[in-house]
Amino acid sequence: MPRAARKITDRQHELLEYLRSYQREYGVMPSTRDIQKHFGFASQTAAMSHLRALEKKGVIQRHSHKARAVVFPEDLGRAEIVDVPVYGSIAAGYGEMQEQQADGSIAVDVQTLGLRKGARVFALKVRGESMIGANICDGDLVIVEAREPRPRDIVAALIDGETTLKRYLVKEGRPYLQAENPAFPDLIPVTELQVQGVMQTLIRQAGRC
């Protein structure tokens, strides 16, 4: 295999790793002179030829005559990525949620999440087995979009000062919430403002459930 996709050298791998770590830390690519300093090169040309080599092997792309214009091809044309804050529990409306401390956040592209542009979104850690009938387990992460529910949506609702998942149903014009577990009481009438959002995506880490 003389042309294309030859194997990457140890030294080139080092450089690649530096590019990645620099980008993660500063959000920008290093200039050839930054690379020079980091590796202790006496000449800036050394960095240049390494970049050229990596470009020839296809692991990076460069825009010529632009500053810091090194790009990883896999980052290009990727769907937009959103950070979703994760709450262990939510004991307030959406308005007050911003002040509440998130337990962390997850980053996923919008396409997988199936979100509309500009949707307000958060994630909730499921506690208990009340939705086991919908195959949602204790410990699952549920991504919720703050919007009006439609009948049969699974919603995050505020009940007794705590947020839980329930099925949103409408009977004879009156909305009510229902657990998907025969051991749980059925009909809970919806008073007002209790629905915080609609479940959009579910994420489960292996090992649980």
Place this chain on the structure above:
Amino acid sequence: MPRAARKITDRQHELLEYLRSYQREYGVMPSTRDIQKHFGFASQTAAMSHLRALEKKGVIQRHSHKARAVVFPEDLGRAEIVDVPVYGSIAAGYGEMQEQQADGSIAVDVQTLGLRKGARVFALKVRGESMIGANICDGDLVIVEAREPRPRDIVAALIDGETTLKRYLVKEGRPYLQAENPAFPDLIPVTELQVQGVMQTLIRQAGRC
């Protein structure tokens, strides 16, 4: 509220949108002169002052005296993001998978996926109800890491030329696979090389299941 977090102007929103679209397309930020040309400014200073305004409002960060050094704070310090190829079905071993066309890909940060560094990983669209007992439904997306299974892992296994999910169990030193649905036959002895990987994460889009 005189200081900090004032509202973003329409014009500033336009600029922000341009920064994002430029970055998505080229993987690099535009220079002030790129901005100037795009908006038809007569002076490059117009772009500069817009960037300064956005920085003061905290929606971007800048590294002074560096070229194209505009950064979105939310992109900074984020866990590494990996692209996971999605296969509708896999009828081969891991080696041949690279040649097989992926049905798309999803981008998630490694932390949410719970992956080890350098792990070989792919995603599989679940077909059928054979794992409904483990609360895995038809249409779910399962992220699989190619590695040796441990007892009680859920694995992607090649059976009759098609990949399906099964529970990996060991009885009296002999490994076998089991569906998590009483309607399916239990014990399937493992011959060799059939396990393609271990389920690590599950992703479910709402509306299904």
Place this chain on the structure above:
DNA sequence: GGTGTTTCTGTTCGCCCGAACAGTCGACCC
């Protein structure tokens, strides 16, 4: 033994690009 790749040194060139300075005009804000 020539040809090619890798990993560098040393130097020069010249556009790229952020930054600073000096203004202009209009919209709000007490």
Place this chain on the structure above:
DNA sequence: GGGTCGACTGTTCGGGCGAACAGAAACACC
């Protein structure tokens, strides 16, 4: 009605930064 913003024009300066050129020494391939 002076003050502070936002949205610019017009110009100059100087370091940032990619790129080119001329090597060199090690190693592998065949």
